[in-house]
Amino acid sequence: MSTATPTAETTSGDVAGDLAHDTGTHPTSTGLSNEKVAMWAFLGSECLLFGALISTYLLYKSRDAAGSIRPADIFDIPYTSVSSFVLLMSSLTMVLALAAIQKRDMRACRVWLLTTALLGATFVGGQVYEFTVFVREGLTLSTGLFGSTFFVLTGFHGAHVTLGVLMLLSLWAMSMKGRLSPERAETVELVGLYWHFVDIVWIVIFTLIYLIP
């Protein structure tokens, strides 16, 4: 799917903006979108945030007193695998939403944005249920080092997913009101970058925290 050739429809609107989108160049000193550069720099910095949280978890997960709840006692791998699958598929629907708006198919874009938001909400709902089960079994934020580091790490990730869901719903609402046009496809792309990032963070968390004993 190439958007490299400007059409009559695209040149009738904001000419400079459309040309910038279609050729991949922007009227900036770098020739790139400042917003997109900022988003990638932000995501690079987020690697350090989640790196700190994951490292802290790995350091402290096994240092509770004997008899405390351990990761292997409490994790439900099949359940978390389904959650992971849901989040992975939401990355597919997100990228399909971007492809749709780049093809000027706003109806499909709205459908995929809403689907992505629903899949994200399903993931967050699953995480809330998992937390409830853990608390019922005696693992809380203040139980010990494992509980503290686990809830902080997965809670931070869940907060990021929740923020992503809110951004997706905002885009969907804007689209319903006619305030999201194909000329603003980059807005969808930026939200998509954020969404895929929370997905890749979960890929790492799923392996390091849940699967590796």
Next chain:
Amino acid sequence: MSDATTTTPATDHDEHAVAHDHPSELEYVKVALVLAAITAAEVAVVYIDSLEGLLVPILVVMSVLKFSLVVLWFMHLRFDNKLFRRLFVTGIVLALFVYTVALTTLHIWTRGG
């Protein structure tokens, strides 16, 4: 439609020209299917007792593979400008370096985590 998977920008100027030449929807679905298959394999490996000794390297390799697929295809780093790649890779490399040093200093490897 030009085939993004076979287009290699020769210069920075060419790179801008293909910056928005993203894969087709079918390619995205194929990538998603591969991701789903790897996830299923990851879970299966955990339950195979004979692979216990190789579990960690196998899981790490599969995780890196999934991470790379999402970043390169869904986040379009494979097709976008090199500056984006540099920004993101800098963050990853810095995080890996800092936290490997920190965990090593705190003897996590010798204490068995």
